[in-house]
Amino acid sequence: MTNAATPWWRDAVFYQVYPRSFADANGDGEGDLAGLVAHLDAIAALGVDALWLTPFYPSPMVDGGYDVADYTDVDPRYGDLGDVDRLLAAAHAAGLRVTIDLVPNHCSSEHAWFRAAVAAAPGSPERARFLVRDGRGPDGAEPPTNWGSVFSGASWTRLPDGQWYYHLFDPTQPDLNWDDPAVPEEFERILRFWLDCGVDGFRIDVSDALVKDFDAGDTPDGSPVIPKGADSPLHEHYRRFRRVMDDYDGDRMAVLETGAPAEDVALLLRPDEMHLAFDLALTRARWSAPALREAVEEGLAVSRLSGAPATWVIENHDLPRAVTRYGNDVELAGEYVPEVEEELPEPADAAAVLARGTRRARAAAVLLCALPGAVYLYQGQELGLPEVEDLPDEVRQDPVFHRTGGAARGRDGCRVPLPWADAEPPYGFGPAGSSPWLPQPEVFADLTRERQEHDPGSMLALYRELLAVRRATPVLRRGTLDWLPGDDDHVLTFRLTLDGEGAGEGEGAGGSAVVVVNTGTDPVALPPGEVVAASVPIDDLLAPGGALPGDAAAVVLR
Template sequence: MTDSLLTEIREDDTTAAWWRQAAVYQIYPRSFADANGDGIGDIPGILSRVDYLAELGIDAVWLSPFYPSALADGGYDVADYRDVDPRLGTLADFDAMVEALHARGIHVVVDIVPNHSSDQHEWFQEALAAGRGSAERERYIFREGVGADGSEPPTDWVSVFGGSAWERVEDGQWYLHNFAKEQPDFNWDHPEVRADFLETLRFWSDRGVDGFRIDVAHMLTKDLSEPLPSRDELDAIDRTSGSHPLIDRDDVHEIYAEWRQLFNSYDPPRTAVAEAWVDTPERRARYASAEGLGQAFNFDLLVADFDAAQFREIIVDNLEQAQRTGSSTTWVLSNHDVTRHATRYGLAPLQGRAVKQGAEWVAAGGPVELLDRDRGLRRANAASLLLLGLPGSAYLYQGEELGLHEVAEIRPEDRQDPAFFRGAEFDGLGRDGCRVPLPWTADGVSFGFGSAPAHLPQPDWFAAHAVDAQASDPSSTLSLYREALRLRHPLQTGETLEWIETGRADVLRFARPNGWQVVTNFGSEPFDLGEDAADVVLTSRALEGSTLAAETTAWIAPGSDRH
């Protein structure tokens, strides 16, 4: 590769389009870095690691909720949308963090949780105190129970975390919670709810926040006209019609059109990305429209095996969707809600679902087998390098750059995720295993996370994955990510790709508009790159002559007349 290509500057990152091909690093604040020694990660901890983030080479950080919360659901039960949890710092700490990140060219995206609040939120406490028929209760969804004394919930609906979706209060009424009982759903027909969230978006935008990730963006508006349907009736309703009572309703886009007006009042406009679990590309496209949030997560790779055919189909489909909407797609292999992809890829190919039994992983519906950690990490690095070569934005989850596996060896008494305790199916053990605090050093009471034991126990094998154990090792996963993100900036161009046939179904190869190529060998046999091996600038495993090993990705950059 020529020096001129390496130093070529892509579109100015201060423009409105910075997000279209950004590498965004998700921080789960309570598990990133602990500055005050209480075992919980905090905003000053993030501030202490901004140089690490800059050296990694990311374009933006996305912060999972850091607001005041009783932690019934890892911070997604928000008690105050316009403040920082005092255990995590202050607004002044937040401002200092934003300033430090911006000074290093890193944008800031924050989580907004609009479907529900915490039951500790001021409004919900007012609703409980005010009683039946009050204006305060109209901000949420309260209903009378059924049966002679109203002791049965209004419907037999089940929450995402298991159990009834209704909870009874002291005076006998019931409120709707599609998630934990500590997370009452807002009534988005109420003008005060709509106005308050606009104020929240202004509050953080005025503090320098560049964008927002919208939690369960597809569930805000609801039609709870009587009679309410039963669970079976609800399940039978077409979820693609736009008129389902609870999910992906057409009228939710009226809210996002109003939000977009607010976002566009800033220079540059604030960005947004929807977490919208919807059933068709057409439904997803509405969230990604320029008149709405502008971008929507595609989670397809989260449920794909390490398989060339699945990857190609997902890539083709999502690039076509992006072209139709005028948005850019997103690529995600891990986040705070799923088993880490290094572990998924080290298990039997059963869509990555697994549970821990004793010392063994059990693939759901399949035979017992030990997790192949080396193979899982090898495949994870290959998949990550492919992902970073795709057009669109790449969302990385903290710790994947260290090659972390899922932590399954957490005792029930140490777990925190409500999905674990309520029987919901989040990969069998809930989501704590991907939320264990990061290892920064190979020793210390919490591997450098802080000066006290971490709020979730860290396993001994974290030592080998620590930042200080990998930073100076050119063959480490951390070094791979740093080099990939360094090269990605000058290489990233356009938002299209062209497939190059390889003669093998298990080897994918594509070229970007400037000639940059990505080759991934999903198979078990090596693949010969021939004379193109001379232009390889990065591989997830070292080449052997001109041969790309099994389960390996290579980047080929233009550097000769052949290209």
Template sequence: MTTAAPSVHARALSDTPDWWRQAVVYQVYPRSFADTNGDGLGDIPGVTSRVAYLAELGVDAIWLSPFYPSDLADGGYDVADYRDVDPRLGTLADMDELIAQLHAHGIRVVVDIVPNHTSDKHVWFQEAVAAGRGSAARERYIFREGTGPDGSEPPTDWVSVFGGLGWERVADGQWYFHNFDVSQPDLNWSNPEVRADFVKTLRFWSDRGVDGFRIDVAHMLTKDLTEPLPSRAELEAMPIDGTHPLLDRDDVHEVYAEWRAVFNSYDPPRTAVAEAWVHPSRVPLYASAESLGQAFNFDLLEADFDAGQFRRIVADNLALAARSGSSTTWVLSNHDVVRHATRYGLPDAERGTDGRPTLKHGNEWLLSGGQSPTLHAERGERRARAAALFVLGLPGSAYLYQGEELGLHEVADIPDAERQDPTFFRSPGVDMGRDGCRVPLPWTSSGSAFGFGRGGAHLPQPEWFETYAADVQDGDPASTLSLYRRALALRHGLQTEERLEWMDTDRADVVSFSRPGGWTVVTNFGTEPAALPAGEVLLSSGPLAGDVLPGEATVWMRRA
């Protein structure tokens, strides 16, 4: 293996074990990032080919969504082998080279671990189906006898997250449980062999130089399937307080305590962040130093561009982080939600009495093929730039999703025949799925697949990608890409202690906070201009007019 000399933008790899606490982490969805072999799928060498771009952007780490062997029934989250690379995406040697190149540029590597379920092509599941009732192989999964006189009815009426029945029958008449797609059988985390194998996986990747792990649906692993099993209605009526049969059980932290011992055996310790959709009061359990160490905060994914919502979310999540001793995370977009430039260009979400959206934010727009309601694209981009500077000014770590630094919108008008997300196929006419945020990136304004690869793209790219391409934005000081580069460069010099102080403003739609060292962030969530405090302007999300902050804009300042 040869490692090329780092580019002019490379930084030394941080040697502090707390590097993750205020890191900027860039999520790479490998199949949609860059394709080097022309098969229409992004690959690991494609990511390596863009390491200099990531270094110039200024990120501290990348998070790689699943790159393991997979049938792509769920975008790679149906894993057939946790200790290998999908041959369509590369080899283990390619992965070693990527890690080496990233480290040479001062960028750490976080990989996705999908522990709730395997693919039905995993050797364990193939063994389980072949071995039959009562076998040790079936004990790795959740198999049950059916109901009815001949067992032809499922064990319960539970439904999967992707829609449809949560059980599937095999040839000998037993049923297996799948919380997600039928091709994703749930593992039995009461089985010691399952637990031991994932420890082996964590060590496999840690030994290869991986710095941390993002844990998929971290709240769903352990289950209590003591007979008799509850009905769907009974299940939905149960509190999710640590004792629920399927969700957010207290005993899942026994698994993570074992993982934490593995992480801490390395120098520096490997990190982990939980994807845990749980009640806020339960988040510190996952973020504690005895468990995974950090947990995603998804509240901004459901928030409107609204001063009150943003300030409440920041205050609440900083308080939760203080309870666990961790740092919080800030996320505006990822591979599962409508891109925030689009969300902010649509009408605010309808909300219930609890303040949470009653409709999936942006899904009604996707259902119309992007025709209704009207998308105000320019406004969405303006708000997205303002929100990005607001978030990047906060204490804690920020997770960016590939393409947000280009200001990309969601792609709505993907023909049904070209969609890939099982959510769409299992919920026709109800949920359009997540393909619109997973469309391959535009690197160039011309050429095959806008520079993604010479063989086209696995999801159709719209013509408007031409104006958002990285090569168009490179060197344009007014572009979104230039804004992100300047923000991340400044952030490295400005970030100090993990705290903020709210500053008084004379308007409810203007939010301001200061960070240690005199760094101040001011965001105008309204549409009317607001007076700026005295001081030096360091960066703004859009043009300023003297000492006035325009509507829907953020400024970083050094207070006088």
């Protein structure tokens, strides 16, 4: 267990739930809060510490719920506020903390505030809550700047009376104006509403983009100008958030989604600002020792600059599944538009690609669970689910797909509903005969939780073992990382050390561990010590002449 003096979130493992695709209790094809409550035991048995729920608020669902129409209610497709109360009670009883998404950069065009802004006159208080500007050129017919949307296309849309409003994402997601006092006041109310309900923390969407500098005008590449440095008003907004959270007991926390440079992220993690920040480098890295090392170094750089723990993730709801990324051996080029830097190869043998990706994803799981700091898992990651790449165009819902005319496949492929049991759809996601909102592939029949439950060689069994070892081994959660020389460019090796004080009361001696990740094809020898975790059977490594094979990883206690 964590030292009582150490905030729980510093080395916690969070399990990300995409509610629409987790479990469907009422058979309407979409996941709901009741389905989540019914399966909390499966999450608790995995060995995680907390949940993170993506948005369940009322929403037109243009962008998977990140177009929020009401920040303090529940979309009827998911249930109601009573279901939130039941979820919080059941999760806390199971020893799980609950964190939820907060979306402060933008709201839905169906939000009452935006409807009022559209109906109001230019210069009105209603319009001041949004980034509304006069256009350029004759009759203001040209947008105020040349800035583009990260979902592709323009980031300005014209209102009926001729003014323009800004949206970093889709036109149905107007950006809020954080320079208007009404906006931070409203979000303080929203934070207190959910903290009063009993939530333990927040994941803050698009956290570094709240402030825009329109005085900068056009940019050479059409990118928006978003100040993030020490002088940015952004910091006072997060200090205000922090003061609200500090009013509550229980070490309430927030983690930032940000793609800013390390020095800017570190500023957001100062003691009077936020607690954690995602580093997404591991989600983009190609399967190679140098690329993985560079990604880990990026996360450690933020931690060194800020004093906050590093926060590790290899999958989430915005990016292709790790099994498929590693199987196809690609490096991602973007965060919101998941394209690759080169054309995906046509697999000669899809089964072979899946097997290779699974081997590498198992090794990546060992790496992930052996990195000090906080760890985030995405639902289905523990089952080794691949990306569903062959969804029919007519079922795709991601605005990325539609705004690029299909040039980018978007994020639907990592959001396909989970397989729980049985040999055919809906694989226990909902009642027999129900139709999930996205079709599930045949390969899910071999990857259901039921099928993996009693298979000691399954991905599910691996994650349970890794999380148990992590919980029992303080050096993996809080150790200091030092790189060791590998045998060649295909081997990643580092040592974790921890003194007895860092281990915490009742946790025993600090000790050390060595983590070896072999991204090549030739076996490599392991250092002396006790092998406590590996992506391949440990008995094979302990046999005479045993060595770590290619596409594998192990943890050795010294």
